[in-house]
Amino acid sequence: MPFPRKTLLILMAALAALAASGCSTSEKSTQSSAAAAPAFDGRCNADGARYTVGKSASADLLEEARVKAGAQVARILRPHDMVTLEYRSDRLNLNADDSGQITRVNCG
Template sequence: MSWKLVPTGLVLSMAVLAGCSSTSQPSGDSAQSPAAIDSGHSRCDAAAAQFAVGKPASPALLEQARTKAGAQTARALGPNDMITLEYRSDRLNLNTDQAGSVNRVNCG
């Protein structure tokens, strides 16, 4: 190895390590997560939307449940629907049965 390349390799390795470093969060009494602060919404509260269980799923019911749960987004899921596996604490899910009635309310 040429000794002329050592400083270049050292600079490149330092640049890579600097990219992996984390920034510190500002300390404070705020109980909100950074995602909640950025979006202006807090986590979803599925208990507040339990009133929807047993009712037929509709866009109006979905919006009403989303608002009461404090969720940023909401979706109605059928029993055979394919869903993504990412968890979003600000999303409300209304799970329905074959007849289209809501049988479960959860966040994620």
């Protein structure tokens, strides 16, 4: 017995919404409250995190660099990581080489 047209449309809309929500990423592991950040406007300033170049990538270093850069979120990017192409002025990126050493710092 086929579904009525209205029911089919509702199911298709729900499925589309579910599929679209699966495309978003979560950065909860690198976010913390805005109260922990210095009194910046939430935009990242990579100069505050340049000291990390040459250091070993770690969660503690990432959080410390995020706070010093005034960023809302941060991530460590390794050479073969897949990344999104959107620019976020509130995100700090620590780029690491294959051995886990930070080689570059930027916002976006």
